[in-house]
Amino acid sequence: MNALEIRNLTKSYTGFQLDHLNLTLPNGCILGLIGENGAGKSTTIKLILDMIRRDDGHITILGKDNRESIQLLKQDIGVVLDDVGIPECLTAAQVGKIMENTFTRWDNSVYAGYLKKFSLSVNKPFKEFSRGMKMKLGIAVALSHDPKLLILDEATSGLDPVIRDEIIDIFSEFTRDVHHSILISSHIVSDLEKICDYIAFLHKGKLLLCEEKDVLMEQYGLVQCSQAQLAQLDPNAIKGKKSSPYGVQALVLRNRIPRGWHISPVNIEELFIFMVKESE
Amino acid sequence: MKGLLLKDLYMAAKYCRSFLFLVIVFLMLSLWENDNIFFTVYPTMIAGIIPMTLLSYDERNKWTLYSRTLPYSGAQLVTVKYLIGLMFGGLAYLVSLGATVVRMTINNYFSMEELLFLGTLLLVLGLIGPMLLLPFVFKYGTEKGRIIFYVMIGFLCAASVIANGLGLQTFIQIGNSWIWGIVVGAAVVLYLLSWRLSILFYQKREL
Numbered sequence: 001m002n003a004l005e006i007r008n009l010t011k012s013y014t015g016f017q018l019d020h021l022n023l024t025l026p027n028g029c030i031l032g033l034i035g036e037n038g039a040g041k042s043t044t045i046k047l048i049l050d051m052i053r054r055d056d057g058h059i060t061i062l063g064k065d066n067r068e069s070i071q072l073l074k075q076d077i078g079v080v081l082d083d084v085g086i087p088e089c090l091t092a093a094q095v096g097k098i099m100e101n102t103f104t105r106w107d108n109s110v111y112a113g114y115l116k117k118f119s120l121s122v123n124k125p126f127k128e129f130s131r132g133m134k135m136k137l138g139i140a141v142a143l144s145h146d147p148k149l150l151i152l153d154e155a156t157s158g159l160d161p162v163i164r165d166e167i168i169d170i171f172s173e174f175t176r177d178v179h180h181s182i183l184i185s186s187h188i189v190s191d192l193e194k195i196c197d198y199i200a201f202l203h204k205g206k207l208l209l210c211e212e213k214d215v216l217m218e219q220y221g222l223v224q225c226s227q228a229q230l231a232q233l234d235p236n237a238i239k240g241k242k243s244s245p246y247g248v249q250a251l252v253l254r255n256r257i258p259r260g261w262h263i264s265p266v267n268i269e270e271l272f273i274f275m276v277k278e279s280e
Numbered sequence: 281m282k283g284l285l286l287k288d289l290y291m292a293a294k295y296c297r298s299f300l301f302l303v304i305v306f307l308m309l310s311l312w313e314n315d316n317i318f319f320t321v322y323p324t325m326i327a328g329i330i331p332m333t334l335l336s337y338d339e340r341n342k343w344t345l346y347s348r349t350l351p352y353s354g355a356q357l358v359t360v361k362y363l364i365g366l367m368f369g370g371l372a373y374l375v376s377l378g379a380t381v382v383r384m385t386i387n388n389y390f391s392m393e394e395l396l397f398l399g400t401l402l403l404v405l406g407l408i409g410p411m412l413l414l415p416f417v418f419k420y421g422t423e424k425g426r427i428i429f430y431v432m433i434g435f436l437c438a439a440s441v442i443a444n445g446l447g448l449q450t451f452i453q454i455g456n457s458w459i460w461g462i463v464v465g466a467a468v469v470l471y472l473l474s475w476r477l478s479i480l481f482y483q484k485r486e487l
Contacts, residue, residue: 051348052486074351085346087287087337089294098290101283102350
């Protein structure tokens with residue numbers, strides 16, 4: 001069973017359209033949704049959680065239609081938003097009490113364990129926490145009710161690299177259970193590259209690609225050459241290029257490049273930038 | 281919905297302490313003021329706007345968005361604010377009526393008619409704030425909703441001036457208890473309509 005299936009999802013605003021989006025997140029995997037600000041990542045997440053109305057399409061979460069049973073499904077979903085959203089005057093202890101009366105499978109001992117692990121004060125108001133601590137509290141809440149699916153919207157943005165690394169480790173640990181999956185959106189591509197099994201590129205509301213990360217790494221590569229050398233290659237092999245006075249750097253499909261060419265590995269960030277520029 | 285109620289009670293305990301202070305001061309003043317009922321009715325009116333204060337903090341803290349990711353329906357997210365309004369408004373209502381009885385006792389008289397009139401007035405004024413404001417807040421958010429509320433209050437003040445001119449106040453005060461019953465009944469029905477309207481607006485609102 002897939003944790004999440006999105007088919008032909010469409011949503012229009014003035015000046016923006018999420019255009020027939022198709023995504024699949026298999027159980028036990030992490031799908032990274034990469035896109036620039038305004039690409040449609042948050043809109044997609046809001047549509048998944050039925051926080052806004054879709055114009056067209058279909059969404060299935062853990063095998064169920066999201067609109068038919070969203071309230072029940074939210075018992076199985078942990079969400080962390082960019083702004084977290086916990087009222088500033090509340091302490092971690094009070095948040096625990098609220099969530100205990102919100103989630104049917106809330107586990108106080110798990111929550112206390114995360115608070116201890118993250119060195120979060122139980123009685124300090126949320127407003128006195130640093131940005132990293134606020135995010136950690138949001139993550140502790142999202143993980144303490146035995147969720148099957150974590151949805152993280154820019155949950156690592158604005159954090160320092162050490163805290164980002166800690167948080168990424170926690171997400172990796174979460175998906176050790178084959179029934180646990182994560183959808184994580186970010187414009188910090190390096191974070192997603194570390195943990196994701198699948199990568200989806202979203203640009204101006206359109207899906208540029210959705211593929212297994214390892215397949216992407218195997219399929220694509222970079223070549224450095226002159227314009228004349230590039231012209232010798234199969235045009236279908238070239239998926240993007242960047243020209244400079246010193247030559248051309250091109251994103252290519254490895255299997256369409258003749259033997260003898262030196263192809264360097266490409267990272268996800270480079271792949272994303274090439275594809276975005278090519279699509280414009 | 282218990283979690284939502286608990287969250288609002290925690291927030292009210294933090295942000296609405298000044299209301300408690302105002303209630304005490306105004307009710308103390310009402311004990312020595314026989315001719316002006318302002319000190320008696322004001323605590324109930326300000327208790328009625330506590331839900332709007334909490335909604336303002338919800339918006340500022342991004343709880344409005346976050347709460348929609350939790351396993352609550354739109355109806356539950358709206359209903360909790362109406363319940364909070366009833367809880368705090370009801371408490372202020374009872375305390376205000378109690379203070380009126382104390383004032384009457386201090387002045388060695390008791391008028392059931394005056395108590396009924398005041399009870400009706402308090403109920404209407406306590407319900408009118410959330411009844412008018414909450415649907416607009418749930419539709420447009422706290423900032424725009426507040427502006428629309430002030431416009432509505434302006435219209436109501438104008439309407440009350442016209443009603444006074446037509447002698448409506450005298451008609452109510454002369455002891456027509458059936459009029460009070462109609463007023464209370466209408467206030468309760470309108471409060472329930474306001475609640476249903478807020479749910480409708482909130483479910484249609486996209487954040």
